[in-house]
Amino acid sequence: MAARRLEFVTSPEMVDVTDGEIQISTEPPRQGVVLLLLSGKDRMIAGLETHDGEGSAKVAQSRWYFVVLVTAAIAISYFDRQTLPVAISAIQRNIPISNQEFSYLQTAFLLAYAGLYVGGGWLLDQLGTRHGFLIIMLWWSTACALHGFASGFMLLLLARFLLGVGEGGAFPAAGRVVSEWVAPKDRSTAMGIINAGTAVGSVIAPPLIGIILIQSGWRTVFFAAGATGLAWALWWWISYRLNANKVSLNTLESKQSRQKLTFKEIVSLRNVQALVFAKFMSDSAWYFLLFWLPKYLYDARGFDIKHVSYYAWIPYAASGIGSFLGGWFSSRLLQRGHSLDRSRKIVLGLSAFFMPVVMLVPYVSVQASIFLFSIAFFCQQSWSGLIMTIPADVYPLSAVGTISGLVGFGGAIGGAIFGVLAGYLLEHGFGYPMLFVLFGTFHLIGFAAIALFGGTIRILRIHPIMEIESHQ
Numbered sequence: 001m002a003a004r005r006l007e008f009v010t011s012p013e014m015v016d017v018t019d020g021e022i023q024i025s026t027e028p029p030r031q032g033v034v035l036l037l038l039s040g041k042d043r044m045i046a047g048l049e050t051h052d053g054e055g056s057a058k059v060a061q062s063r064w065y066f067v068v069l070v071t072a073a074i075a076i077s078y079f080d081r082q083t084l085p086v087a088i089s090a091i092q093r094n095i096p097i098s099n100q101e102f103s104y105l106q107t108a109f110l111l112a113y114a115g116l117y118v119g120g121g122w123l124l125d126q127l128g129t130r131h132g133f134l135i136i137m138l139w140w141s142t143a144c145a146l147h148g149f150a151s152g153f154m155l156l157l158l159a160r161f162l163l164g165v166g167e168g169g170a171f172p173a174a175g176r177v178v179s180e181w182v183a184p185k186d187r188s189t190a191m192g193i194i195n196a197g198t199a200v201g202s203v204i205a206p207p208l209i210g211i212i213l214i215q216s217g218w219r220t221v222f223f224a225a226g227a228t229g230l231a232w233a234l235w236w237w238i239s240y241r242l243n244a245n246k247v248s249l250n251t252l253e254s255k256q257s258r259q260k261l262t263f264k265e266i267v268s269l270r271n272v273q274a275l276v277f278a279k280f281m282s283d284s285a286w287y288f289l290l291f292w293l294p295k296y297l298y299d300a301r302g303f304d305i306k307h308v309s310y311y312a313w314i315p316y317a318a319s320g321i322g323s324f325l326g327g328w329f330s331s332r333l334l335q336r337g338h339s340l341d342r343s344r345k346i347v348l349g350l351s352a353f354f355m356p357v358v359m360l361v362p363y364v365s366v367q368a369s370i371f372l373f374s375i376a377f378f379c380q381q382s383w384s385g386l387i388m389t390i391p392a393d394v395y396p397l398s399a400v401g402t403i404s405g406l407v408g409f410g411g412a413i414g415g416a417i418f419g420v421l422a423g424y425l426l427e428h429g430f431g432y433p434m435l436f437v438l439f440g441t442f443h444l445i446g447f448a449a450i451a452l453f454g455g456t457i458r459i460l461r462i463h464p465i466m467e468i469e470s471h472q
Helices: 054-091 099-127 129-149 153-167 170-181 184-215 218-242 249-256 263-268 270-299 305-311 313-335 340-353 355-363 366-394 397-427 432-439 442-453
Strands: 014-018 021-025 032-037 045-050
Touching: 054 099, 054 129, 054 153, 054 170, 054 184, 054 218, 054 270, 099 129, 099 153, 099 170, 099 270, 099 397, 129 153, 129 170, 129 218, 170 184, 170 366, 170 397, 184 218, 184 305, 184 313, 184 340, 184 366, 263 270, 263 397, 270 305, 270 355, 270 366, 270 397, 270 432, 270 442, 313 340, 313 366, 340 355, 340 366, 340 442, 355 366, 355 432, 355 442, 366 397, 366 442, 397 432
Parallel strands: none
Antiparallel strands: 014 021, 032 045
């Protein structure tokens, strides 16, 4: 039997073979070759070569380069979805929009977002990260620009729906990038950085949109946002092509593994169901805070566009800090010897514990309410980054996009349902205080579901990890 030598650049992980199982450790790689002797008449010995020194440094640079690249995409996505809430006051001068209709606009986005979270995750698993993410970004950037052509409510509703279709694949793509390139010990940090992109986009949205509104009008806001996304798509296409020859261990496993989870098997897993439900609850609160904060400041606090531009960015900045620190703290616990389960659940529990502070928002001064919003945004994004890291922690790359999509689907559906409920309650005489009490409990319910029904967070083992055909 003539065996071919397989060489590739791995992420900094070590491969250990024990009793036919492949174990991945988080120790730095050593120079040399790891040989996997696979049984079967037509199998070969696969040489998996790792390098230290210059080669390892190049891989590390590529890894964090891709993390930064995806962070930029997430920032653009959150800027794009904030264009409507921040510009709503200006839009209403041309297109009358009631509270109920405003909730329909958010629901249209979230329903499409939910459906394509799953569809986008599946698309990425089929096409690969590079091609799948390119299609997703091109779609949502075009849809964002389409808002600028709206002359009535229905056209605005259609554009919002199409934006949700495109943005649904963003976080499944992020999960795949983390799973492909980042070692387990650093994954929550990497996802925390990526999730902090939500804050970057949300922080720059109020002041930048405010400037554009004053200088040029609301339609220009959408045209500029769409053009930014198209520029990123070009950056992604060129960058990923240049680095396509650097393949991680997880990427090879995804392509070569013969035993893969089917969609039916995935949805039947209890820990997946627990994650989906937890995301359903937490994102119901998150999307209310995200989409209704500017409107709350307009309606209940008497803010104008300038005041929203001055103050609304502060909670979003806090969300970015929370996203990074939550991921970093969980990684730190893992590095100090705590189990994966404990490292994730400690931070998730702390994040959920402080979310009820939003219940106090209607009863304090404007400055204090911004502070309370900031605490809630901090904790929410600490929570969210870890929830979206768990699929990469537990499952093989071949299933990460689909599972991340299912988890995101649960969150978007929750946001859509409770967004309509919020609009209905406000339109029928119920005030913001009751809504803040309601949404302040949702993260605690979600964490209870993970703790009681989600089981232990640990790596799912698949046998065999890979089998490579030989040539005689």
